[in-house]
Amino acid sequence: MRLVLSLGGSVFEGDAQRIRSFAEVLDQISENNELFIVVGGGKLAREIIKKARELGANETMCDYLGIAVTRINAMLLAYAMKNSAKKIPENFIEAFELSKKYKAVVMGGTFPGHTTDATSLLLAEFVNADLFLNATSVDGIYSEDPKKNPNAKKFNKITPTELVKLVASSSMEAGANVVIDLLSAKLIERSKIKTIVFKGEPENILKVLRGEKIGTVVEP
Numbered sequence: 001m002r003l004v005l006s007l008g009g010s011v012f013e014g015d016a017q018r019i020r021s022f023a024e025v026l027d028q029i030s031e032n033n034e035l036f037i038v039v040g041g042g043k044l045a046r047e048i049i050k051k052a053r054e055l056g057a058n059e060t061m062c063d064y065l066g067i068a069v070t071r072i073n074a075m076l077l078a079y080a081m082k083n084s085a086k087k088i089p090e091n092f093i094e095a096f097e098l099s100k101k102y103k104a105v106v107m108g109g110t111f112p113g114h115t116t117d118a119t120s121l122l123l124a125e126f127v128n129a130d131l132f133l134n135a136t137s138v139d140g141i142y143s144e145d146p147k148k149n150p151n152a153k154k155f156n157k158i159t160p161t162e163l164v165k166l167v168a169s170s171s172m173e174a175g176a177n178v179v180i181d182l183l184s185a186k187l188i189e190r191s192k193i194k195t196i197v198f199k200g201e202p203e204n205i206l207k208v209l210r211g212e213k214i215g216t217v218v219e220p
Helices: 009-013 016-030 042-054 059-080 092-099 116-126 160-170 182-191 202-209
Strands: 002-007 034-039 104-107 131-136 195-199 216-218
Touching (some): 002 016, 009 034, 009 042, 059 104
Parallel strands (some): 034 104, 131 195
């Protein structure tokens, strides 16, 4: 199976052992699957972007700085893994070429204006992935922000079209906490790639691939 995993930058905010825990699981998965991993920038990216804005940088420049941090995180994970290519691709063509020689490929951002999820989904579409895994800070997709409304409904399954409508309505409110951005939701709808959104812990990645019912499945 060809898998693309979006891994949030929060993974890299802990100690080295946390990165190693993910690396071990990803090595295990890549023994029997073709694996692509796209990592985010996390706290370090936010800190650097904040300083850049204070220095007068425009948003595109801030995006480039964030992309640079994602590639540093990608290097950390790639070097922690046994099966990954050690070169960090800067575009999807490079990633696909590396996948012909290595069991796993780790990369960061590619172009300004795209979140980690959007980059991951564009990669998934480019390589014709069988499954897209979105390891996030929450345990699935909810009807509302569960931090604000404890009665928010968690979806075990949702269609791409329903997801687009949900995200579009939520994003109208300033500061809304939406697990997937609108561009990513539309890419899921366009590509029709089965997507699973779940809390990003090493053991949860294995649970998803074993078919256990966790997180939210997005498919027609």
